[in-house]
Amino acid sequence: MTPALDRSTAPFDSLIGACASDRTGIVHLGLGNFHRAHAAVYTAQAMAAAGGDWGIRGFAHSSARVVDPMQAQDNLYSVLQLTESGASAGLIDVHRNSGVASADPDAVIDAISDPAHRIVTLTVSEAGYTRDPTTGDLAVDSPAIAAEIAGTTTPRSTIGLIARGLSHRAQTGEPMTILSCDNLQSAGDVTRDVVTQYLDATGAPSDVVDFVASSVTFPNGMVDRIVPKTTDAHSAKVAELLGITDLSPVPAEEFSMWVLEDDFAAGRPSWESAGALFTDEVEAYELVKLRLLNGSHSLIAYLGILSDAATIDTAWSLDFVQEAVISGIEHDYLPTINLPTGFDAKAYVSALDARWRNPLIGHATTQVASDGSLKLLQRIPEAALFNLERGTVPHSLALCTAAWIACVAPPLDFSPGPLAASIVEPARKSLAEAVCGATTIYDHVHRIIDGGFFPRELAGHDAFTTRVTQLLTLIISKGPRAAVADISTAR
Numbered sequence: 001m002t003p004a005l006d007r008s009t010a011p012f013d014s015l016i017g018a019c020a021s022d023r024t025g026i027v028h029l030g031l032g033n034f035h036r037a038h039a040a041v042y043t044a045q046a047m048a049a050a051g052g053d054w055g056i057r058g059f060a061h062s063s064a065r066v067v068d069p070m071q072a073q074d075n076l077y078s079v080l081q082l083t084e085s086g087a088s089a090g091l092i093d094v095h096r097n098s099g100v101a102s103a104d105p106d107a108v109i110d111a112i113s114d115p116a117h118r119i120v121t122l123t124v125s126e127a128g129y130t131r132d133p134t135t136g137d138l139a140v141d142s143p144a145i146a147a148e149i150a151g152t153t154t155p156r157s158t159i160g161l162i163a164r165g166l167s168h169r170a171q172t173g174e175p176m177t178i179l180s181c182d183n184l185q186s187a188g189d190v191t192r193d194v195v196t197q198y199l200d201a202t203g204a205p206s207d208v209v210d211f212v213a214s215s216v217t218f219p220n221g222m223v224d225r226i227v228p229k230t231t232d233a234h235s236a237k238v239a240e241l242l243g244i245t246d247l248s249p250v251p252a253e254e255f256s257m258w259v260l261e262d263d264f265a266a267g268r269p270s271w272e273s274a275g276a277l278f279t280d281e282v283e284a285y286e287l288v289k290l291r292l293l294n295g296s297h298s299l300i301a302y303l304g305i306l307s308d309a310a311t312i313d314t315a316w317s318l319d320f321v322q323e324a325v326i327s328g329i330e331h332d333y334l335p336t337i338n339l340p341t342g343f344d345a346k347a348y349v350s351a352l353d354a355r356w357r358n359p360l361i362g363h364a365t366t367q368v369a370s371d372g373s374l375k376l377l378q379r380i381p382e383a384a385l386f387n388l389e390r391g392t393v394p395h396s397l398a399l400c401t402a403a404w405i406a407c408v409a410p411p412l413d414f415s416p417g418p419l420a421a422s423i424v425e426p427a428r429k430s431l432a433e434a435v436c437g438a439t440t441i442y443d444h445v446h447r448i449i450d451g452g453f454f455p456r457e458l459a460g461h462d463a464f465t466t467r468v469t470q471l472l473t474l475i476i477s478k479g480p481r482a483a484v485a486d487i488s489t490a491r
Contacts, residue, residue: 005244016090017044020055030123031058037252042274049273055096062102069247082360089241112165115174118266126374138197163198170211175265192218219261228363259285284340291333295379301368302403305419312363316356320484328396336386373427395487402471
């Protein structure tokens with residue numbers, strides 16, 4: 001039996017990067033697998049190259065699922081890198097404290113206000129920014145935010161915690177950077193906007209607002225690494241490779257990418273030494289990732305679920321899924337992007353193929369498909385509008401929308417299958433209410449596209465609603481393969 005991981009048993013000869021010092025310089029909100037396989041790894045490697053007091057104080061939002069094992073393991077854990085040719089594992093030792101934000105919000109506020117901490121990083125998913133899905137502004141009417149604005153509760157929302165922490169920090173005037181590591185277009189700008197809107201809504205003093213405007217930076221960035229959920233098989237593999245029992249290892253693909261604006265108010269780790277790219281073309285890289293990878297990932301997931309494919313590699317092995325995705329990249333997505341200087345789109349798409357077909361990743365289609373009402377807003381409307389306004393119907397984007405509807409808000413008498421039932425969709429109830437009483441498939445689709453789930457501009461293009469209706473009808477009557485064949489004919 002392998003010993004439990006802690007500092008007395010840790011295989012430090014398999015260390016990734018460097019161990020952090022006891023002094024922490026980064027606060028992280030959203031202590032899940034992605035952060036632990038991405039920014040934490042870059043930080044460990046940056047400290048190995050250039051030193052610095054960049055230990056991380058990490059907070060999960062509301063679950064102790066990761067926090068409890070990390071605390072039991074002296075905040076150590078392993079990263080299991082999975083490639084088509086095999087697996088390797090290494091140890092990460094950069095976290096110096098961990099907790100649950102909802103259980104101790106004051107600890108988060110104190111950590112943000114602590115002058116020793118110079119960066120706050122976030123991986124809280126699209127939902128964590130508490131935005132209105134149609135306007136993109138802070139959802140001030142949501143129950144959680146409304147209660148915080150009314151002053152009836154200590155902030156527990158991510159944005160509320162950041163705003164309160166910065167309000168306290170304003171008393172010392174120490175600059176800080178808030179760095180979103182989520183899949184959001186212009187994530188830094190989004191974070192700045194919702195934090196500022198929160199301060200305005202809560203009547204923050206002018207000196208706090210001025211401090212945030214002058215001394216807090218919100219750089220944009222793009223993150224990329226496929227990190228599936230941890231399974232018992234991953235834990236067993238780590239035990240085999242490292243000789244310890246890790247209660248919370250992180251499986252990840254070999255590929256990793258981080259593109260950032262170099263706009264840090266109080267210094268930063270030497271992340272470029274670990275392979276991060278600092279550039280003024282972040283927006284272009286964001287669009288490449290959000291559309292070519294994330295948008296295509298959603299399409300693979302929904303078509304896969306409708307075809308009883310439980311993992312991305314299984315779904316990607318279906319010829320019609322590949323056909324739909326490659327067609328969407330070529331016709332619907334690439335024309336919408338001004339590619340970064342020197343960027344090789346053909347090589348990028350080839351790399352995507354290798355990543356999606358990797359059988360060791362075992363990335364669940366239901367994981368990729370979850371939160372579609374939030375994710376698709378980042379991946380479909382702007383690209384669809386670009387095409388529609390030029391007189392072109394974005395068939396693959398319409399197919400992704402139709403497949404999403406089929407999975408999470410299916411018309412009566414259509415069952416999308418058992419996989420669809422396990423998709424985590426926060427809008428499932430409101431979608432069901434919106435389509436209740438729909439008399440035709442077109443009516444069903446129209447109620448969703450024109451019902452506040454997509455921007456009004458997209459709802460104004462009936463060609464898109466009609467195409468989604470046609471493809472949803474085919475999915476229901478003949479299956480997803482027939483819908484893809486119809487796209488091929490239409491092209």
